Amino acid sequence: MRELALNILDITENSVSAGAHLIEIDVLADFAKDEMAIRIRDDGCGMDEQMLATVCDPFTTTRTTRKVGMGLPLFKFSAESAGGIFSIRSEKGKGTEVVATYRIGHVDRMPLGDFGGVVLQLVTMNPQVDFVFTAQSGETTGKLDTRELREILGEDIPLGAPEVRSFLREYIQENLVDIFGGRL
Ligand SMILES: Nc1ncnc2c1ncn2[C@@H]1O[C@H](COP(=O)(O)OP(=O)(O)OP(=O)(O)O)[C@@H](O)[C@H]1O
Ligand SMILES: [Mg+2]
Numbered sequence: 001m002r003e004l005a006l007n008i009l010d011i012t013e014n015s016v017s018a019g020a021h022l023i024e025i026d027v028l029a030d031f032a033k034d035e036m037a038i039r040i041r042d043d044g045c046g047m048d049e050q051m052l053a054t055v056c057d058p059f060t061t062t063r064t065t066r067k068v069g070m071g072l073p074l075f076k077f078s079a080e081s082a083g084g085i086f087s088i089r090s091e092k093g094k095g096t097e098v099v100a101t102y103r104i105g106h107v108d109r110m111p112l113g114d115f116g117g118v119v120l121q122l123v124t125m126n127p128q129v130d131f132v133f134t135a136q137s138g139e140t141t142g143k144l145d146t147r148e149l150r151e152i153l154g155e156d157i158p159l160g161a162p163e164v165r166s167f168l169r170e171y172i173q174e175n176l177v178d179i180f181g182g183r184l
Contacts, residue, residue, distance in 0.1 A: 002110060002111075002113070003110060003111060003112065003113025003114065004038065004078060004102075004110050004111065004112045004113060004115075005112055005113035005114050005115040005117070005118045006113065006118070007038075007071075007074060007075045007078055007100075007110075008025060008027075008038060008040065008115065008118055009118045009121070009122070010071040010074070010075070011040045011071055011072070011075055011098055012025065012040055012118075012122055013071070014071055014072075014096075015040060015042035015044050015096065016044075016126055016129060017044075018042060018044025018045045018046070018095075018096065019044050019045050020042035020043050020044035020095070020129060021043055021128075021129060021130060022042070022043050022129070022130045022131075022132070023040065023041070023042045023043075023122075023129055023130070023131050023132075024039070024040070024041045024042075024131070024132045024133075024134070025038075025039070025040050025041075025119075025122075025131065025132070025133050025134070026038070026039040026133075026134040026135075026136070027112070027115060027134070027135050027136070027180075027184070028134070028135075028136045028137075029104065029136065029137040029138075029180060029183070029184060030137075030138070031104065031137065031138065031183065032138070034103055034104045034105050035101060035102070035103065035104065036101065036102045036104050036184065037099060037100070037101045037102075038099070038100045038101075038102075039097065039098070039099045040097070040098045041095065041096070041097040041098075042095050042096050042097075043094070043095040044095055044096060045092070045093065046090045046091045046092045046093055046094050046095050046096055047090040047092060047096065048092045051090075052088065052090050055069075055072055055088065056072050056073055056076050056086075056088070057073070072088070072098070075098065075100055076100070078100060078102075078110055079100035079101055079102055081108045082102045082103055082106040082108050082109035082110070083102065083103035083106045083109075084100060084101035084102040084103060084106075085099075085100075085101045086098075086099070086100050086101075087099045104183075104184070111184065112180070112184035115135075115176060115184075116169070116172040116173045116176050119131075119133055119144065119172050120165070120168055120169055120172060123144075123146055123159050123168065124159055124160040124165055124168075125160070127158060127159065127160065129146075130145075130146045130147050130150075131144070131145075131146045132144070132145045132146075132147075133145075135175065135176060135179045135180065136179065137179050137180055137183075140178065140179050141179070142175040142176070142178070142179050144171075144172065144175075146159060149164075
């Protein structure tokens with residue numbers, strides 16, 4: 001995986017599979033400190049302690065089609081090979097929080113990549129899930145809350161409707177350029 005955005009997509013798919021109703025995704029950058037953090041939090045089924053203890057080992061998975069789950073190990077690796085820290089907290093029946101931090105300027109830090117595209121994909125492909133995205137750099141913060149969007153659009157217009165989709169695509173890209181300016 002060459003883009004952190006694809007890691008985010010992968011980790012968020014775990015949250016969707018866990019039956020989450022609300023998923024919060026933050027990308028926070030502090031250029032002055034050369035630090036960034038990615039956080040994905042869900043209210044899905046969570047994991048018990050035994051599962052949690054082994055979940056970052058690539059041979060742990062509840063998949064039946066193949067034995068190796070790579071989402072969490074790869075996300076962990078992305079942080080730890082770029083001067084950062086990975087952490088996961090989970091409570092059975094409550095939800096899960098995954099955090100990865102990075103040195104922005106580290107030679108092995110993967111680029112963020114098409115985070116806007118991932119946001120758009122998640123929002124339009126998962127009508128049963130609400131998302132809150134936060135992008136922050138210094139004083140500048142952008143937020144997208146699908147609960148607010150759904151309220152504005154009403155029940156008849158889905159977030160995946162073509163007009164909504166193209167509006168969202170532009171809105172998200174503009175905001176990400178304002179906040180990160182292509183620096184991630
Ligand atoms: N947010 C979550 N909520 C509940 N369980 C989770 C969550 N994230 C991961 N898990 C559990 O941890 C296991 C390992 O996740 P991981 O993403 O590493 O691999 P996978 O999803 O099984 O396979 P892959 O991501 O490679 O397709 C999952 O199978 C799932 O049982
Ligand atoms: Mg996975």
